[in-house]
Amino acid sequence: MLRRLLLTSVFASGLALTAQAADQVEVLHWWTSGGEAAALDVLKKDLESKGVTWQDMPVAGGGGEQAMTALRARVTAGNPPTAVQALGFDITDWAKQGVVGDLGAVADKEGWDKVIPAALQGFAKYDGKWIAAPVNVHSTNWVWINKKALDAAGGKAPESWDELVALLDKFKAAGITPVAHGGQPWQDATIFDGVVLSLGNDFYKKAFIDLDPETLGSAKMKEAFDRMAKLRSYVDANFSGRDWNLASAMVIEGKAGLQFMGDWAKGEFLKAGQKPGADFVCIRFPGTQGSVTFNSDMFMMFKVGEDKQKAQLEMASAIENPTFQSSFNVVKGSVPARTDVPDTAFDDCGKKGMKDLAEAAGAGTLMGSMAHGYGAPAAVKNAVYDVVTRHFNGELDSDAAVKELVAAVAAAK
Amino acid sequence: MAQAATAPSTRNYLQELLPRLVLAPSFAAVIIFVYGFILFTGYLSFTDSKMLPSFGWVGLENYSKLWALPHWWRALGNLGIFGSLYIVICSVLGLGLAILLDQKIRAEGVLRPIYLYPMALSFIVTGTAWKWFLDPGIGLEHTMHQWGWESFSFTWIKDRNFAIYTVVIAAVWQSSGFVMAMFLAGLRGVDNEIIKAAQMDGASNITIYRRIIIPMMRPVFLSAFVVLAHLAIKAYDLVIALTGGGPGQATELPATFMYSYTFTRNSMGIGAASATIMLIMIASIIVPYLYSELRTGRRS
Missing domain, CATH: 3.40.190.10 (Periplasmic binding protein-like II)
Known part of the structure; x- marks a missing residue:
């Protein structure tokens, strides 16, 4: 009885895995309120224009506590989402579990090391490897x-x-x-x-x-x-x-x-x-x-099958695109995670925030x-x-x- | 049993097997998902689990850490206040209401559900409604001020010394109707002959209740106690909706403690240890109760 039950569920999850399309990212996040959702929509549209479908997995709740609980279940079941919104030491903790992906291919090509402040790299990299793509920098x-x-x-x-x-x-x-x-x-x-x-x-x-x-x-x-x-x-x-x-x-x-x-x-x-x-x-x-x-919202990338890696890297690259960084952060109220983004689109507080960030990073x-x-x-x-x-x-x-x-x-x- | 053994026809055999077959899946599910996971949690409380379960054995370290936390003592102290007040007030109110309703009054059929309905609400709804009602800025105090009673002040929910009592108020409002229903059933079960005999001996109504009826309700008291006690120990949603554990940590209870350590503080080992302690607390209430129930059951 039990064995059959187990067999069926294994079979079912196997089916679910193969049924997923190749160029698709599944994104777990808690940006569900009006302004946040609008900001995220910028990324979604950008990816869709590149032929990557966005499978949304929103889990509401301010600091992402519920989202992290949902993530635990997915990872324990061996089926993590492609990308997960995450904060600070949570990223390091997940990296220690050995379940995160590697963005090195994109990061090296696009020179993330040079434009993203070292303090952020301390979280977005683990063991010298890029594992997360920082979206923004909030300062408190x-x-x-x-x-x-x-x-x-x-x-x-x-x-x-x-x-x-x-x-x-x-x-x-x-x-x-x-x-x-x-x-x-x-x-x-x-x-x-x-x-x-x-x-x-x-x-x-x-x-x-x-x-x-x-x-x-x-x-x-x-x-x-x-x-x-x-x-x-x-x-x-x-x-x-x-x-x-x-x-x-x-x-x-x-x-x-x-x-x-x-x-x-x-x-x-x-x-x-x-x-x-x-x-x-x-x-x-x-x-x-x-x-x-600072605190910085990042998309932490999980280890996924080879068929999904292309879409994952595509998404990481789209996040660090300076145009996206500008348009997203104007909507969100934060400042870009890279210090080489022009501040023309931002209001006075945003401009001050960007200037302060660059100064403090230096x-x-x-x-x-x-x-x-x-x-x-x-x-x-x-x-x-x-x-x-x-x-x-x-x-x-x-x-x-x-x-x-x-x-x-x-x-x- | 004996009959089936002497005449083992296929039909009888099936008849006997059927209930077991029907029950087997749910039995297996309960074994795995309730008792299996209780054991798993107990095991985790001896491991170094942080964010995800891990299996490095650390012995009693989590328990010693747990008992050194002022936060945990706070939660236990609050449970003591909340639990005792909740059980006592609910029982007294429930019994009182039941006795009043038992006076063969008119419209009992209307009154009874009115008292019982709060139980149909979830604790989240109760908590949210009472949060608004007790909030000095929008609730009772604000309304009184608008009505002209300027000196009226009721700020318990914002006061760390009194916030736990607002949890008691909301919980009592929710559950006392249910306790009333239990007592009412008990009162209706009392043999009328005994009461009539007492009346003929010239006992007053008060004496009848005090010396005869209430002592006969002992089993109901016990059931009410067990139901209320386990509700108190597992109270979580009410606190989350009403105060969120605040102001400060003034209304933290063991259940909110357990959730925050297990899921938001990445200290699953300590969370599991606190869950185990809670299980022991509940077991120490339920097991003697079950034992006495089973014993009297066998005797009759």
């Missing part, structure tokens, strides 16, 4: 300020921590919520990225990339938590559990002064018909000018975002989330938070 250390509120408070964008605090006090005096924030662990951690980075590039690197226990337990880290506690005093009472786009809406409507959020927030402002510079202002987190904490201050899985693997990232969110919600004071952070990171490593 942005502040989005309501222009009207800023003008009312003197009109000068803050450049240091003290200036930021002064500005927030003025917002408070003006009767608006100073900081629009959503109390979800990843949002708390996104602010923490900026706060830690504002205390120095080396400090950020040692703490979040090298995970050095001494730095994690240092007095400077306590200072970072103190700053978080200070920022906590500027959010409204009803912040917990709020989605990030609702927080953006508060800034757009002028109910709140500013929001700390990655550049995907720009899409919300643009959708509401606002113009950068005129209605809202984008600046780097005060004290982090010249540095960028100066070695382009670092992975801890909050978004580019600083450390998922286990460590979530351990940091735990401590930051508990501290932000008042469960731990700054001294205790520093101790917990050291212990939590050590336990998760």
